[in-house]
Amino acid sequence: xxxxxxxxxRQGVSGxxxxxxxxxxxxxxxxxxxxxxxxxxxxxxRGEALALCGENGAGKSTVFKVxxxxxxxxxxxxxxxxxxxxxxxPAKAVSLGVSMxxxxxxxxxxxxxxxxxxxxxxxxxxxxxxxDWRRLYEEADALLKRLRLSxxxxxxxxxxxxxxxxxxxxARALSTHPRVLLLDxxxxxxxxxxxxxxxxxxxxxxxxxxxxxxxxxxxxxxFRTCETVCILKDGAEVATLxxxxxxxxxxxxxxxxxxxxNWARPVATIDPEVAFKVEGISGEGxxxxxxxxxxxxxxxxxxxxxxxxxxILEAIFGARPISRGAMEIEGEVFAPIDVAAAVGxxxxxxxxxxxxxxxxxxxxxxxxxxxxxxxxxxRGIVLDRGKERSLAEEGFRTFQIKARDASTxxxxxxxxxxxxxxxxxxxxxxxxxxxxxxPTRGVDVGVKFEIYELLKSLxxxxxxxxxxxxxxxxxxxRISDVVFTIxxxxxxxxxxxxxxxETNLINAML
Amino acid sequence: xxxxxxxxxxxxxxxxxxxxRTYFPFLVLIVVCxxxxxxxxxxxxxxxxxxxxxxxxxxSIAAMGGTFVILMGSIDLSVGxxxxxxxxxxxxxxxxxxxxxxxxxxxxxxxxxxxxxFIYAKLKVPSFIVTxxxxxxGHGMMLHITEGRPIMVRDEFLRWIGSGSVAGVPTIVLxxxxxxxxxxxxxxxxxxxxxxxxxxxxxxVAQRSGIRVDRVKIVTFALAGLFSGLAGIVLVSxxxxxxxxxxxxxxxxxxxxxxxxGTPLTGGxxxxxxxVIGALTIAVLSNGLNLAGVSSYTQLIIKGAxxxxxxxxxxxxxxxxxxx
Numbered sequence: 001x002x003x004x005x006x007x008x009x010r011q012g013v014s015g016x017x018x019x020x021x022x023x024x025x026x027x028x029x030x031x032x033x034x035x036x037x038x039x040x041x042x043x044x045x046r047g048e049a050l051a052l053c054g055e056n057g058a059g060k061s062t063v064f065k066v067x068x069x070x071x072x073x074x075x076x077x078x079x080x081x082x083x084x085x086x087x088x089x090p091a092k093a094v095s096l097g098v099s100m101x102x103x104x105x106x107x108x109x110x111x112x113x114x115x116x117x118x119x120x121x122x123x124x125x126x127x128x129x130x131x132d133w134r135r136l137y138e139e140a141d142a143l144l145k146r147l148r149l150s151x152x153x154x155x156x157x158x159x160x161x162x163x164x165x166x167x168x169x170x171a172r173a174l175s176t177h178p179r180v181l182l183l184d185x186x187x188x189x190x191x192x193x194x195x196x197x198x199x200x201x202x203x204x205x206x207x208x209x210x211x212x213x214x215x216x217x218x219x220x221x222x223f224r225t226c227e228t229v230c231i232l233k234d235g236a237e238v239a240t241l242x243x244x245x246x247x248x249x250x251x252x253x254x255x256x257x258x259x260x261x262n263w264a265r266p267v268a269t270i271d272p273e274v275a276f277k278v279e280g281i282s283g284e285g286x287x288x289x290x291x292x293x294x295x296x297x298x299x300x301x302x303x304x305x306x307x308x309x310x311x312i313l314e315a316i317f318g319a320r321p322i323s324r325g326a327m328e329i330e331g332e333v334f335a336p337i338d339v340a341a342a343v344g345x346x347x348x349x350x351x352x353x354x355x356x357x358x359x360x361x362x363x364x365x366x367x368x369x370x371x372x373x374x375x376x377x378x379r380g381i382v383l384d385r386g387k388e389r390s391l392a393e394e395g396f397r398t399f400q401i402k403a404r405d406a407s408t409x410x411x412x413x414x415x416x417x418x419x420x421x422x423x424x425x426x427x428x429x430x431x432x433x434x435x436x437x438x439p440t441r442g443v444d445v446g447v448k449f450e451i452y453e454l455l456k457s458l459x460x461x462x463x464x465x466x467x468x469x470x471x472x473x474x475x476x477x478r479i480s481d482v483v484f485t486i487x488x489x490x491x492x493x494x495x496x497x498x499x500x501x502e503t504n505l506i507n508a509m510l
Numbered sequence: 511x512x513x514x515x516x517x518x519x520x521x522x523x524x525x526x527x528x529x530x531r532t533y534f535p536f537l538v539l540i541v542v543c544x545x546x547x548x549x550x551x552x553x554x555x556x557x558x559x560x561x562x563x564x565x566x567x568x569x570s571i572a573a574m575g576g577t578f579v580i581l582m583g584s585i586d587l588s589v590g591x592x593x594x595x596x597x598x599x600x601x602x603x604x605x606x607x608x609x610x611x612x613x614x615x616x617x618x619x620x621x622x623x624x625x626x627x628f629i630y631a632k633l634k635v636p637s638f639i640v641t642x643x644x645x646x647x648g649h650g651m652m653l654h655i656t657e658g659r660p661i662m663v664r665d666e667f668l669r670w671i672g673s674g675s676v677a678g679v680p681t682i683v684l685x686x687x688x689x690x691x692x693x694x695x696x697x698x699x700x701x702x703x704x705x706x707x708x709x710x711x712x713x714x715v716a717q718r719s720g721i722r723v724d725r726v727k728i729v730t731f732a733l734a735g736l737f738s739g740l741a742g743i744v745l746v747s748x749x750x751x752x753x754x755x756x757x758x759x760x761x762x763x764x765x766x767x768x769x770x771x772g773t774p775l776t777g778g779x780x781x782x783x784x785x786v787i788g789a790l791t792i793a794v795l796s797n798g799l800n801l802a803g804v805s806s807y808t809q810l811i812i813k814g815a816x817x818x819x820x821x822x823x824x825x826x827x828x829x830x831x832x833x834x
Contacts, residue, residue, distance in 0.1 A: 319718065343720030357718045360711035362778050371708055371719040374701050381700050425719075 028075030069093030097179035114140035163194030275465035281325030285311035308489030348426030395424030416447030546798030575734030583777030591648025594757030596742025601752025623735020627728035672747030710777025
């Protein structure tokens, strides 16, 4: 094991060196005025698996980023094997024995599995100035075997299934000889069987003494894999408990906190007439979907990543072909040939990937809000700039966007404010139906609740029909009137009112 | 997970830098002018001023269309060929039909542009390739039409366009100004202009905002062709003939003018006003270097260096993730 300069060899304060491998004490991390993490402590023994639990925005990823050396802590101490641990970069963290597998895929699709395992470290396989391919394949093979995987290291990465690709990422982390392995939602895009294989691999590593810190929204997995759970809420530690003392319901109650019970769903104010109706639509990634959305109602498609909920929204928005079935909006036939046609019919969509599909960073708030409204801002071929400005200013006020004015470039805004601009853009079209795909993804906790409140009041005031897709169960429970769970592209359950609980939904989703 | 809020930079700091970037092309032009004025007495004269403007006309008109294409994030290598082909077609038809044949240059330009746009948008061939093909084929067509010899045109009206003037302003300069005003209006006051900038800034966002991206691409290339057609008419009027090699290499001057004018090749920002400055900078550079007696070989080296230097200073590297 390489020992970097950051590893201070003085004894840790705790003194319990033999048993504790990783000790995190009073960890703080602020982003500007926002306390992303404050006062989080936990310890980890060799071979132990600890789950970090909490809703989106609770601080799990921030703890991971600090441990992986991606950001520095603002307070508190971390020790590994009794030595002070404060990595200055991810590379440093790896050299000190902490490796991470990210939720997102970090792969090179066009090269071999072995090259993916040893990416960035190919120098180690130099022989007479060339790559020693034989040794490269042998070592990659040995690593994959250690994880009990049957993947050919000579194969091209893109030929593998997503789960196999994730396994290769795990092998990559393993090749750095980690003492602590950080696993961030590694099963998020895998189906059940693949998740099993992944678990077997993780088990194997634990037997070898590698300590695991685990983040997953699949509560069942946490009970299967981890001995200890550290529950975070709004950046602070709620409790650290042995898994044996918990069950799924207790765990989600601790994660969500009390305000869940206090959240009143305005069921009574839903209008009787149907705003939007889908009858048996099918397409690539989804099959036989039927649902109804009334004015003033929020209907949610709840599913794990890859469930098909994204595809359903995209198809309704005209961005994906529908092979069968029919749709109606306020009684008229709705069959958009493209996005422009859907927007023309008064359908807006807040997309999941804000940076790619939602906003243009280089342009100002006004122009961004105007983009979805060009047909309404047109007089002949001329753009009504006065109307564009008033539309933007209205959105700017309604959504309480924090910026100098509407001529500020979107690039200068925080994630939460960007999201508000995106919502303002689509509410400005005066939508008859609004599609929200994970509307608070990548948004601070504070802004998240602001957005919930805004959605609630807009829905009340404008009698809006909302069709949402979300992977965040706490969010689904909080703001939905009706929930359809989606599994493998099909509706697997329908829940209304008091039936909408995280446990019910998760059971129907898996 | 909580996203990282943007770190607060000093506003004045960023503001002054942005200001510098916005007006940088203009500053370069002024510095170049002052430099030449110090070197040569002939440079600062009404006569020379008019010469520079006349020399800029063809380039700046063609570069209006080129700006829209680059603003959209595409590229047009066919400008020189389309300008040349238009000029040759105008000359050819004027031999038979006289002045009524002048608009044929616009028609040729618009048709070729629309065809390029269609192949690019609908058949998904990169604009670089489509326009490269048109560049090669266009020069071939010119040689066919002219049979390798210039087609002389003797027409009073055409001569008036080429060397006449209206109230002291050369006609071709007036045409260039009108072309600029139209382009400026399209960029800032039309739905098309907004759509072009949006596609350059983020094509997926534009499409997901309900902009019919394919249609905008076709219209933009047709528009660029129209400007090239106009530039072709101006070219034939200046030379009094349709030359088989007219417009050769103009596409590179257009790209240089656009880029020196502050529109990055990735599109999404910048615009036609900068391009006019860029075109003037190129014209002033050749004019001043000619007056200073610098050989045309050396001039090429200087022009190339200025192009690269302008981009080094004017782009904001922090905003650009990947350069290809």
